[in-house]
Amino acid sequence: MTKIIFDCFGTLIDTGTTSVNAAGIILNNTGSGLDKNEFYSEWKALKKEMMQTCPFHSEKEFFALSLEKMFERYKINADAKAEVRPMTDVLFGKRNAFPDTYEILAYLDRAGIEYAIGSTTDNDSLMHYLEQNHLSFRYIFTSEDMRVYKPSPAFYTTILERTGWLTSECLFVGDSLTDDVEGPQSVGMKAALIDRKRKYKSFTSVRPDHLIHSLTELSEIIQSGI
DSSP states (O other): OOEEEEOOBTTTBOOTTHHHHHHHHHHHHTTOOOOHHHHHHHHHHHHHHHHHHSOOOOHHHHHHHHHHHHHHHTTOOSOHHHHTHHHHHHTTSOOOBOHHHHHHHHHHHHHTOOEEEEESSOHHHHHHHHHHTTOOOSEEEEHHHHTOOTTSHHHHHHHHHHHTOOGGGEEEEESOTIIIIIHHHHTTOEEEEEOTTOOOOOOSSOOOSEEESSGGGHHHHHHHOO
């Protein structure tokens, strides 16, 4: 029987503009005139690169370490460990689950289908948002718990080892082409990319097994076989 592994942020829970806004606060506090969207986009990419190349740290620690490098890059004379607070506050702020999150989880429960959550984040941050949105999962996996980040193959194989699930019966669902499609596919899992804003018009080297615009579409995929 099909097993579903969900990404969390951007898939089950709407992140909105909270991270971009936090970057804007940091830039205002340090008196820089940089564009918050461009700064955050570059900061996010640097943080992700460091997660793949540096010794393991929590996500909260990586935010500070990568911000320090961003300050160096843009010659911002400020203490990154102190100024990172608006961003780390986001890890425990207010974010709402998408309405279709409740719909698909209710469907899976009715159908007796097992599911898990696999998220690149810290334990306490993930639990904060799950409790805030009254979401309950039997299987919860975080990068902090497994000491590895997406899209490392070990992230996905560790989930398989701990659940006893087979790659052939798993469908990974998420909003990142790299983390939630390429990563799972590298270990033999099928992957569904959720594209709520319909930004993907075509695919080149990485192609999801399924492209969906709402989590409710998973019911049809499950019924037809993944």
